[in-house]
Amino acid sequence: MITVEGLFKNFGPVRAVDGMTFTARAGSVTGFLGPNGAGKTTTLRMLLGLVRPSAGKALINGRSFAELDRPAKEVGAALEATGFHPGRSARDHLRVSCLAAGLPTERVDAVLELTGLTEAADRRVGGFSLGMRQRLTLATAVLGEPPVLILDEPANGLDPAGIHWLRAMLRHLADVGCTILVSSHVLSEVEQIADHVVIVTRGKVVRDAPLAELVGDRNELRVAVEPPAEGDGGLAAALESAGGTVRRENDRLYVTGLDAAVVGRAALETGTVLTELTEERSGLEKIFLELTMAELSAPPEDVPKAAVVAADASVAADEPGSTR
Numbered sequence: 576m577i578t579v580e581g582l583f584k585n586f587g588p589v590r591a592v593d594g595m596t597f598t599a600r601a602g603s604v605t606g607f608l609g610p611n612g613a614g615k616t617t618t619l620r621m622l623l624g625l626v627r628p629s630a631g632k633a634l635i636n637g638r639s640f641a642e643l644d645r646p647a648k649e650v651g652a653a654l655e656a657t658g659f660h661p662g663r664s665a666r667d668h669l670r671v672s673c674l675a676a677g678l679p680t681e682r683v684d685a686v687l688e689l690t691g692l693t694e695a696a697d698r699r700v701g702g703f704s705l706g707m708r709q710r711l712t713l714a715t716a717v718l719g720e721p722p723v724l725i726l727d728e729p730a731n732g733l734d735p736a737g738i739h740w741l742r743a744m745l746r747h748l749a750d751v752g753c754t755i756l757v758s759s760h761v762l763s764e765v766e767q768i769a770d771h772v773v774i775v776t777r778g779k780v781v782r783d784a785p786l787a788e789l790v791g792d793r794n795e796l797r798v799a800v801e802p803p804a805e806g807d808g809g810l811a812a813a814l815e816s817a818g819g820t821v822r823r824e825n826d827r828l829y830v831t832g833l834d835a836a837v838v839g840r841a842a843l844e845t846g847t848v849l850t851e852l853t854e855e856r857s858g859l860e861k862i863f864l865e866l867t868m869a870e871l872s873a874p875p876e877d878v879p880k881a882a883v884v885a886a887d888a889s890v891a892a893d894e895p896g897s898t899r
């Protein structure tokens with residue numbers, strides 16, 4: 576389990592993380608979603624002991640990174656798909672990583688297989704595409720078979736087939752009990768990969784809920800009828816009496832709270848000809864925009880909390896520019 580509790584981080588005058596609290600549970604893929612600059616990477620870096628919190632806790636299975644006995648076996652991280660020696664092969668990179676972490680090199684073939692890199696294993700990493708580097712970053716993260724995975728934008732650079740593969744891999748790892756925290760600023764990725772979503776803006780959690788709850792009742796069905804919506808022959812009324820919410824826009828009906836089969840049956844019963852029945856999977860996007868726009872239009876808090884300022888004074892090494 577990952578626990579973030581009352582976490583703050585100031586870089587000089589910039590408050591990157593502003594009192595974040597959330598948990599990512601075992602057996603689940605938690606999407607950590609927010610616009611650029613929301614504080615996602617800083618939070619992940621605090622979990623991994625790379626940035627010292629100004630205040631609050633960032634814990635992996637109840638302990639800070641510094642307290643972990645064997646970090647490589649307890650948490651796997653994929654932050655940026657850079658930092659590989661370009662002249663080294665993928666296999667050699669993984670071997671070196673094993674040796675550095677005190678892990679048996681027998682794991683190398685297994686993780687190459689798991690990440691679809693077996694055929695490219697002996698090629699120089701310098702010639703790898705971004706997607707292949709992402710796979711190698713993930714392969715490195717899972718070398719120690721850690722029960723907790725922290726991944727920063729892992730889908731970045733992956734093509735649709737790569738995203739499909741990533742989803743299957745993360746699903747498999749979650750099903751065997753891993754805790755997985757995945758950051759992204761791309762909604763469609765999170766929608767495809769996560770079971771639970773934590774949305775952050777300006778260093779704060781603005782929503783923390785299962786994905787199904789967030790998008791479930793918000794997905795809309797777009798319905799076009801012949802003749803157009805004003806003369807829908809009672810379809811809108813039938814949908815409302817079936818428990819749906821209906822709005823009209825540009826000759827179409829937009830229906831929430833019902834599934835497509837119910838709309839189809841209602842059309843049959845009311846003798847309405849449907850010319851379109853499309854599910855608009857924009858629920859998460861709408862929620863995200865509503866939450867982030869509301870937060871962004873609010874004036875920033877310009878007076879740092881006294882405790883945070885006090886805690887920050889002792890963290891000179893984390894001044895702006897020192898950690899990135």
Ligand SMILES: Nc1ncnc2c1ncn2[C@@H]1O[C@H](COP(=O)(O)OP(=O)(O)OP(=O)(O)O)[C@@H](O)[C@H]1O
Pocket residue numbers: 586589590591609610611612613614615616617618760894895896897898899
């Ligand atoms: N070392 C640093 N020095 C100064 N400011 C920093 C440092 N690291 C991050 N910041 C600032 O903290 C804020 C949060 O940045 P962070 O990288 O955590 O956001 P993010 O949500 O990961 O964004 P992105 O999606 O763009 O990666 C930003 O305003 C950023 O400029």
